[in-house]
Amino acid sequence: MVQDLERQIMSEEYHTFSDSPFAERFSLLLSSGQVQLPILNVVMKMINFVEIEFGIELTEDNAEMFVSHIALALQRIANGESIKEAPSALMNEAQALTEYWNQSGILTQIASEALDQEIPQSEHAYLTLHLATLMHNTRK
């Protein structure tokens, strides 16, 4: 079932972000040259996956840092820049959050397919912790 969802999300393309709760954030990232448009398309796919998979709505209130992190990290990866190596304690912490670790694995697959690049394991860990924080913010 998750594979079907993943396939569905990968087939979608986003040509406008004006309806997104993150429209202003995206606009600022674009206008300041920090992120390019194709990356935001991937970010939208990942947002869509999280919303459907977890049954929540991502907004500026609960997901500002999650969305910024994804956008900037993917831009770094697309640029061929390095991702900071996650310390072993952080890796262990992320892997212990089994559900979020697994779902983040799917997010990295979505990103990897969309960018046609491998996503570093460290980024999998950072995504996991961001996802856990997001869910904590949402359930408060």
Next chain:
Amino acid sequence: MRTNNKLILVASGIAKGVIVQSAKQTGGEHVDVQSMSDMQAAITVQDGKADYFIGSCSTGQGGALSMARAILGEEKCVLLTEQGRMLDSDIIHERASSDYRAFGVSADLAADVIPILVRTLLEKHQNTEV
């Protein structure tokens, strides 16, 4: 712009709680620090309602200052942690004493960096008070 001669700081990002706590502990009655979204924090500094922006992210590589860069300009922003390490206190002191208005830190180092930053900012403003 300060009210009651206090230094006004806005904290944002994944470690904003730690930043607020550490800034209050360091600055006491001389600082007023609030947490808010990074976008709102940058706008608050831009509008002159706060003196400095302090942002944080998990890796210290970009998320801490992305909105500050977009709203305040790259030239107003500087990181105080790099490659997962805290910079030497001399360098933090130098950067805090300069014209930067937005500072970025890696979340896991925030508690160590903020005291140096806040002390330097207070020192800087005491030296420029008339």
